[in-house]
Amino acid sequence: AQSVTQPDIHITVSEGASLELRCNYSYGATPYLFWYVQSPGQGLQLLLKYFSGDTLVQGIKGFEAEFKRSQSSFNLRKPSVHWSDAAEYFCAVGVNNQGGKLIFGQGTELSVKP
């Protein structure tokens, strides 16, 4: 069955420090992978997506993610975190079933220390 695992429920980083959020997926075919962000009281916003090609993808707000097929991972990174990045982050895999649906991970809540 398809699934997404985000091993870290909560991460705290200092402002200006680098960030890596982990995501592992389970899917038999070529995965379509996404990262979404949910700021407090807001809906989800797409940060970036991977379908094929270059395994390092760039997104909005200075985020990037690297697809590693051998590790079934799609980790999200940012070189320098800003206080406004505090939010919940969700990794998702697209499943080619009846027009496509998204399976989400459990989410990682990011706190940023001044």
Place this chain on the structure above:
Amino acid sequence: DVKVTQSSRYLVKRTGEKVFLECVQDMDHENMFWYRQDPGLGLRLIYFSYDVKMKEKGDIPEGYSVSREKKERFSLILESASTNQTSMYLCASSPYGLFTEAFFGQGTRLTVV
């Protein structure tokens, strides 16, 4: 500006009531989704629809039903609300067959007392 609109931000209902959560999108998307969001569990798919009158169960359909009579509108129905259905409910839409961006509504926080 693309939009997915959920009819209520906050809702309080009594146990046993029939509850309707409404979602409307203005992007002519074929796919529409209902997710439930709970702390530590992420977003879990309740139902999705890939066309008018077409629906498919997600991971946690028990206690819920859906209706899609028009392309732009997707309703989630709690036949007899229970306290364990207290949660945040998120609606989303996306184009059919292409793994492009899914657009989300702001969510409805439902409390069943």
